[in-house]
Amino acid sequence: MAVSANRLELLQIADAVAREKSIDREIVIEAMADAIQKAARSRYGQETNIRVDINQKTGEMRLQRLLEVVEEVEDPNTQIYLELARDKNPDAEPGDFIAEQLPPMEFGRIAAQSAKQVIVQKVREAERDKQYEEFIGRVNEIVNGTVKRVEYGNVIVDLGKGEGIIRRDEQIPRELFRYGDRVRAFVYDVRREQRGPQIFLSRTHPQFMAKLFTMEVPEIYDGIIEIKAVARDPGSRAKIAVVSRDSSVDPVGACVGMRGSRVQAVVGELQGEKIDIIPWSPDAASFLVNALQPAEVAKVVLDEDAERIEVVVPDDQLSLAIGRRGQNVRLASQLTGWDIDILTEEEESQRRQKEFSERSDLFMNALNVDEMVGQLLASEGFASVEEVAYVDASEVASIEGFDEDTAGEIQNRAREYLDRRETEFDDKRRELGVADELRTIEGLTTPMLVALGEDGIKTVEDFAGCAADDLVGWTERKDGEVKRYPGALSSFEVSRQDAESMIMQARVAAGWVEAQDLEAEGEASEEDEAAA
Secondary structure, eight states, X not given: OOOOHHHHHHHHXXXXXXXXXXXXXXXXXXXXXXXXHHHHHHXXXXXXXXXXXXXXXXOOEEEEEEEEEESSOSOTTTEEXXXXXXXXXXXXXXXXXXXXXXXXXXXXXXXXXXXXXXXXXXXXXXXXXXXXXXXXXXXXXXXXXXXXXXXXXXXXXXXSSSEEEXXXXXXXXXXXXXXXXXXXXXXXXXXXXXXXOEEEEESSOHHHHHXXXXXXXXXXXXXSEEEEEEEEETTTEEEXXXXXXSTTSOHHHHHHOGGGHXXXXXXXXXXXXXXXXXXXXXXXXHHHHHHTTTSOOSEEEEETTTTEEEEEXXXXXXHHHHOGGGHHHHHHHHHHOOEEEEEEHHHHHHHHHHHHHHHHHHHXXXXXXXXXXXXXXXXXXXXXXXXXXXXXXHHHHTSTTOOHHHHHHHHHHHHHHHHHHXXXXXXXXXXXXXXXXXXXXXXXXXXXXXXXXXXXXXXXXXXXXXXHHHHHOEEEEETTEEEEEOOTTTTSOOOHHHHXXXXXXXXXXXXXXXXXXXXXXXXXXXXXXXXX
């Protein structure tokens, strides 16, 4: 079959557009068919159901009008009687469609313009979809591009098949870009938007540095060395924690490279950012000591429930541990995920003396004993009156200068003090209107009930509606700074796990959940832990 010039030209145009826009030829031909369909409707009526088929090999175009087969015709433009339909197709049934061939149509100026707009729109949508599909798969990767323009501090980067943007807050401080500069950046987000896919790039993202090390250090690329954590103060300083899966490979040495060649390549890309390469350790205390390098650490105290860590350093190491404007301790905190308090040895000694004095005073006042007895109890490690009251009597009697009678008298006084205090707190609980039912929840003490009442939690339903954060407090990290928010029971030694257990007890008591559901959930979690 001979192909007419018009048909041949149609295919040539489709091929040219597909090549120029880097989209499938089929998409262009479909766009042309939609455009011709729109033009045909403007001629035959918008309500007319028209189908356009373009042969992708020959360019032959067929226009057809689809008519629905019905027994009673309401609209002759879209429907056809069953009898007439069966003249054309003996198997036609109501609900089927009969195709009527339409003659080739000539495009007027307005129809041609309308068809052109449809084609342009469809091609542009296909181009945007292709860009989005290409770059959504490159999120968390490094891309190379050329600076196209700078707008209000934001850098527009030509990535070849799309444009990315490095916003001002994603650029390394004091970094300048000009038209035509080559730039390397990290793709951290790709979004579909009305004007096309938006590709967001960053040079300050911690993973940008991690990916640079992956490119420079073959052992990381091969998986022998793993990057466990990254913390950055862009343009100034960074810390990266690495661990080796092969005991014969030194992770720090491999990242530094011969005469520092590997790390210097990364430093050069990051505008001279100083990088501390830290050996990672599964032991939180050891990891933190490494993270605070180059400062020396004398002692570490962990509070795992609050995810806080207290670090004691020699007096002359304090400024080094904290760093300029708190940079070193802030980066170490980001790297480890722990809140860090730094004390000098002198400050720790003063604090311990203060705690010792406060405990001695507590025992003197609560037990009605002299200073020497109060200090003896505090020096033996007793931290509260409850410990003195309910510890085995032999432990109190074993204190130097004490005998069994003295130990018995001290424990009796401790219990009497606790009874008086319990009565006082219970009276206060009643004044606050805290329900008696809350006393049935295991783990809640009378002083805790008073604290809950002062926070407006007075019934089992109130307590059941709480989250663990409402009881033990929470922390929020923003711009490297940690802000702590107290909970109703923050002043008591209540762990998050204990708080969640008490809340679930209250929900069972309030009838919100069934006890057997709770037991089944607990058994499932135990099985998961065993499997892990």
